[in-house]
Amino acid sequence: MKSLQRRLWEAVEPLHAVVYFAPETAAAAKTVGLPSWWMGYFAGRVAPLGPLPEPPATAMLFGFAPRMVARSLPDAWKYAEPAAVLQSRMAAVEEALNRILPADAPLAELAELLELAVAGADYAARPLAAAWSSVARPATPAGRIWLAATVLREHRGDGHVLSAVAAGLRGLDTTLTHIGSGAVTREVIQVNRGWSDDEWDESVARLSERGILDGDLTLTGPGIALRQRIEDDTDRLAAGPLEALGEDGAAEAVRIAVPLSRRVFDAGAIPLPNPMGAPRP
8 A cells, every 4th residue: 555655746746747848848948048958957956056066966866877967067057047047947837837737726725735744844964855945935826836846856855865875776776676666667767867778787787686686677576675665765754744744634635636637647748657757646
C-alpha cells in the first residue's frame, strides 16, 4: 500500500511538472534571452539560488551528467539575470495552469493546504527546497499552487538524494534503480539526463557487482529491498509537511489535486511516461 507521503507526491507533482513541458515556459525562457530549452531548464530550476556555476548545480540536481549541466551553467547568466529568469518562469507557468485547469476548480483551497504543508518543512541539508521556499508568494491561486508544489517536490527530492547517497549510490546509479523498478525506461531517461553509453555501462557493472541489478536491468531481490529502503527513507524525510497537514488535511489535498493532475495529463501537458517517473494519479 502506498504511503500517504507518496500519494501526496503523485497527486501534486504534475501541477509542478507543467513547468517542464508547457509552451508558455519555453517561450518565456526565449523571451528573457536564454538561447536553448535546456538552458531555460537549468537556469529556471536553480534561479532562486542566484548565478550558480555547474558543480553545485550538478550536486543538487544529482541525476544529470555534469557535462550536460555545464553546457548551460554558468553561461546562462550571461544572457539573463537569475531574478529575470525566475520572474518570467513563474509568470509563464501560472499562465499555463490557468489555461489547463478548470476555472471553477477549488484552487484557493488547494493552495492553502499546500502552503500549510510547506510551513511544516525543515530545510536542513535541502538547498533547492530552501531556495524555493524563500520566493515571494504569488498573488493568484494558480501561482500559489505551483510555488507550494515546487517547494514540496524539491523538499522531497532533496531528501531522496540524501537517502540515495546514504545507500552508496551515485546519480546515475540511482536512476538505474528507478529503471530497474519499472517506473521509467532507458529510452526516456538517458537522452534527458545526458549520460553516455560508456557511463551507463559502468553504472550497470557497478550495480551488478553489488547484486542490485541483474543482466536485463531488473532489480534483484536485494535491489528491490535497497530501492524500498530509499523510498521509505524519502518518505520519512518528507514527514514534516505531512505532519503539518495532518492525515485529514493531506487526504483533502490529495482529493482536490488528483482530478487537477489528471486534467494536466489528459490535456497533453505532461507526457506519459515522463522523465520524473510521475504516474497519472
